[in-house]
Amino acid sequence: MSDFSETIQNGFRLKCPACREEPLFQSFFKMAAKCARCGYAYEREDGYFICAIYINMIVTLVTIVVGFNMAEWLIEPLLSSQMLFWGLFAAVFPPLFFRTSRGLWVNIDYFVTGISGSHDPPGRGISKEEK
Ligand SMILES: [Zn+2]
Numbered sequence: 001m002s003d004f005s006e007t008i009q010n011g012f013r014l015k016c017p018a019c020r021e022e023p024l025f026q027s028f029f030k031m032a033a034k035c036a037r038c039g040y041a042y043e044r045e046d047g048y049f050i051c052a053i054y055i056n057m058i059v060t061l062v063t064i065v066v067g068f069n070m071a072e073w074l075i076e077p078l079l080s081s082q083m084l085f086w087g088l089f090a091a092v093f094p095p096l097f098f099r100t101s102r103g104l105w106v107n108i109d110y111f112v113t114g115i116s117g118s119h120d121p122p123g124r125g126i127s128k129e130e131k
Helices: 004-012 050-074 079-113
Strands: none
Touching (some): 004 079
């Protein structure tokens, strides 16, 4: 089993967790059902990506809380300016971070469960296309 920091790096690179070669996404928002190289099914079951939504939400909220307080500490802007900026940030950032949060989740899940986990081994997972 590989090192966890390599898993996180692979998640940011949006690569397959099993072979670490194939990209997870076919286009900006369309994720492949499984790896074209090794056959690893990315979506293991319905609702599989709920944890990716949690990752996205946590990163967004932590960025807002830290950014808000750093701005207060460094430049002391008007509260209305802060609310406007971070409100827009909360609307724009999550769709842009969507791919990364999915890449992180797929790779973290593979790191934790591996091929001996509760999921089917790579190449034998049931993808949405096979149902
Ligand atoms: Zn692969």
